[in-house]
Amino acid sequence: MAGVVVVGAQWGDEGKGRITDYLARKADVVVRYQGGNNAGHTVEVESKRYKLHLVPSGILHPGTACIIGNGVVIDPLGLIEELDYLHQSGIDTSALRISDRAHIIMPYHVLLDDLAEKRKGAYELGTTRRGIGPAYIDKAERMGIRMCDLMDPQLFEEKLEQNLEAKNYLLEKVYGVKGFEKEPLLESYLKAAEKIKPMVCDTTVIIYEAARAGKNILYEGAQGTLLDVDLGTYPYVTSSHPIAGGVCIGAGVGPTLIDSVVGVVKAYTTRVGKGPFPTELFDSIGDYIREKGYEYGTTTGRPRRCGWLDAVILRFAVRVNGLSHIAITKLDTLGGLEKIKICTAYEYRGQILKEFPASLNVLAECTPVYEEFPGWPEDISGADSYDELPESLRNYVQRIRELTGAEISFVSVGPAREQGYELVKLF
Ligand code: IMP
Numbered sequence: 066m067a068g069v070v071v072v073g074a075q076w077g078d079e080g081k082g083r084i085t086d087y088l089a090r091k092a093d094v095v096v097r098y099q100g101g102n103n104a105g106h107t108v109e110v111e112s113k114r115y116k117l118h119l120v121p122s123g124i125l126h127p128g129t130a131c132i133i134g135n136g137v138v139i140d141p142l143g144l145i146e147e148l149d150y151l152h153q154s155g156i157d158t159s160a161l162r163i164s165d166r167a168h169i170i171m172p173y174h175v176l177l178d179d180l181a182e183k184r185k186g187a188y189e190l191g192t193t194r195r196g197i198g199p200a201y202i203d204k205a206e207r208m209g210i211r212m213c214d215l216m217d218p219q220l221f222e223e224k225l226e227q228n229l230e231a232k233n234y235l236l237e238k239v240y241g242v243k244g245f246e247k248e249p250l251l252e253s254y255l256k257a258a259e260k261i262k263p264m265v266c267d268t269t270v271i272i273y274e275a276a277r278a279g280k281n282i283l284y285e286g287a288q289g290t291l292l293d294v295d296l297g298t299y300p301y302v303t304s305s306h307p308i309a310g311g312v313c314i315g316a317g318v319g320p321t322l323i324d325s326v327v328g329v330v331k332a333y334t335t336r337v338g339k340g341p342f343p344t345e346l347f348d349s350i351g352d353y354i355r356e357k358g359y360e361y362g363t364t365t366g367r368p369r370r371c372g373w374l375d376a377v378i379l380r381f382a383v384r385v386n387g388l389s390h391i392a393i394t395k396l397d398t399l400g401g402l403e404k405i406k407i408c409t410a411y412e413y414r415g416q417i418l419k420e421f422p423a424s425l426n427v428l429a430e431c432t433p434v435y436e437e438f439p440g441w442p443e444d445i446s447g448a449d450s451y452d453e454l455p456e457s458l459r460n461y462v463q464r465i466r467e468l469t470g471a472e473i474s475f476v477s478v479g480p481a482r483e484q485g486y487e488l489v490k491l492f
Contacts, residue, residue, distance in 0.1 A: 067324050068282045069491050070309045071392075073289025074328035074382035076298075076336035077307075078362075078369060080394030081329045082106030083477055085122040085285045087485055088327075091492035093280035094130045095123025096272060097287065098315030099305035101138040101170060101200070102147075103193040104287035105363025109480040115154065116363055119144050121285050124151065124158060130275070132268045135166035136305065136315020138200040141215065141257040143170075163261060164268040164317075165213040171225075171254075173232040173245055174199035180240045190301055191338030193364050201304035203228075212265050215258045222251060269317035276322045281492045284312045284323075290382040291336075298425060301340030309386040325491055327474060328388040330379060330465065332396045335369040337362050341429040344372035344408045358398035373406040373435065376468040381421035383469050390489060392475035393465065396458055397484075401443030405461060408433035409468060438464070445478050451486035454478065 069088060073079045086108045089095050102118040109115075110125055119139060123129040133139060148158050174196030181198070182189045192198060203209040208231065210224045225247060233244025275282055288307040291297045296308055305311065309326045313319060333354055336342055346354070351371045354360065360369035382388060399405055411418040411431035422428050441455040448454045454476075466473050474489035 067492055068276065068284070068318070068322045070284040070286065070312050070323055070326045072286040072307060072309050072326065072328055072386050074330045074379055074386070074388070074391070075289050075334055075375075076291045077287075077289035078335055078337070078360075079289060079329040079331040080477065081286060082108040082117065082122050083394055083480065083485070084327065084329050084392045084475060085283060086110070086125060087475065087482070087487070088283050088492060089123040089126050089129055091281055092123060092129055092283035094132060094272065094275045094282045095121040096132040096134050096268075096282065096284050096316045097121045097137050098134045098284055099136045099307055099311045100287035100303060101195060101197050102140050102143045103195045103197045103303060103364060106287070107363050107480075110482065112481070113154070115151075115156075118147055118364060120147055120151065120158070120161060123283065123285075124156060124161060127157060129160060130271065131161045132271060132316070133161070133163045133167060134268055134316040135164040136311060137164070138168050138170050138197060138204075138305075139163065139212065140170040140196065141254060141261060145257055145260055161264050162266055162268050162271060163212060163264045165211065165216070165265050166317075167212045168200055168204045168209040169212060169215055170196045170200045171210065171228070172250065173228070173236070174203070176236065176242070177232070180236075180242065184240075189339065195364070198304045215254060216262060216265055218255055218258075221254065221258070222247075225251060225254075272316055272318050276318070282322075284316060286311070290328075290386060291378065296385045298340050298428065301338055301425070325389040326386050327390045327392050327491065328379075328382050328386055328471065329392050329394060330374075331394050332374060332399050332461075333358075334372045334375050334378070335360050337365070337367050337369050341425055342370055342372060343411060343428065343431045344375045344433050345370050346372045350402065353402070354398055357401075358395055373408055373433070374465070375408045375433070376465070377408060377411060377419070377421050379465070379469045383471050388469070388471045390474035390491065391465065391469060391471045392477070393462060393473060394477045396461075396476065397445055397478040400441055400445050402440040405438045405440050406435040407438070407464060407468070409436050410434040436464070446484065448478075451476060451488060454486075
């Protein structure tokens with residue numbers, strides 16, 4: 066039996082879909098435990114690209130049970146759209162199960178996300194405007210509507226009325242915009258409920274029984290460590306817990322059932338949205354990385370900010386997630402650069418900082434201390450084994466191992482399944 070968690074070690078978009086897809090081949094169950102359709106996982110199978118937002122990557126492997134856990138916030142209409150897209154691509158989604166405790170995203174959450182961002186002006190967070198934050202606010206305020214409520218038309222109507230009263234007051238009196246009418250919402254959501262009903266159940270039972278039966282369970286994180294609402298670069302974070310600790314709450318599983326935690330590290334750093342980013346590149350190298358790595362958001366299409374790899378962030382990720390392993394992605398994107406850098410510490414007002422600071426004012430004033438490495442050729446395809454990859458690339462990987470102390474379990478040099486090298490077997 067193995068319980069393996071895959072988390073993003075940076076600001077999201079590390080290529081987790083690539084790693085979870087690989088591990089999902091041997092997993093019996095794949096579980097999403099937080100976030101919602103703010104996430105975008107791109108997985109390439111036999112030169113076909115699949116873009117997933119809510120459905121776990123395990124869906125691309127026939128026979129793997131897939132779970133959307135209680136910690137996820139679900140836009141039911143978005144979910145149906147994603148399922149239709151998968152069906153049109155010939156993917157069987159009958160193995161998907163959805164937690165009856167998961168909260169649902171309503172159109173007023175999406176509108177409030179947008180209005181709150183606009184109201185913040187220069188302080189906007191740069192959210193995906195999918196209603197994620199407002200849905201988690203309702204959960205904490207004990208106003209949220211859960212999947213089990215949606216499955217009961219009368220209860221759903223009551224909860225909707227209660228919510229519309231509060232939300233329409235806010236929309237009309239505070240924001241000065243038109244509120245929502247109950248009937249169209251009721252109709253579209255109850256129609257969606259009929260479609261997803263066969264998938265809704267107590268998913269904690271499935272996970273627990275699979276663990277007891279000695280099956281392989283993969284917990285698939287969305288976003289990344291620095292977007293965690295507690296441990297990330299607050300307030301420029303998402304509203305959930307992408308870190309490994311989020312698995313226990315968001316999947317409803319105890320820590321004793323987790324064996325290893327893999328941090329996915331992109332060979333450089335990117336972020337979308339606002340907030341300080343010490344190794345950000347504003348020059349032609351940043352543009353080179355953005356274009357070569359196609360660093361544009363899967364969900365919003367926004368260009369991502371790009372910079373060198375930051376080992377201060379990685380050490381933080383190792384600590385707060387308890388990373389046992391690291392999977393490195395997109396090493397091919399750096400191919401063709403003469404020199405490559407890794408930030409090993411920050412300089413702040415004449416002092417050397419080794420640990421990632423909590424204060425964003427401090428972070429904004431940090432300048433990176435770099436180590437420099439020789440690059441590798443642009444084309445590194447065709448290596449049959451990891452040892453056949455260029456020595457300079459392997460030295461870079463080895464340095465990441467030394468700087469973090471975590472074992473490197475996987476190295477990927479391209480999106481296709483055969484462009485990945487497994488160095489440690491986790492399942
Ligand atoms: P929200 O999750 O839409 O509320 O956005 C909050 C912050 O998280 C913003 O900076 C977003 O750009 C960022 N974010 C949310 N989802 C992702 C993701 O999947 N990848 C990278 N950044 C994300």
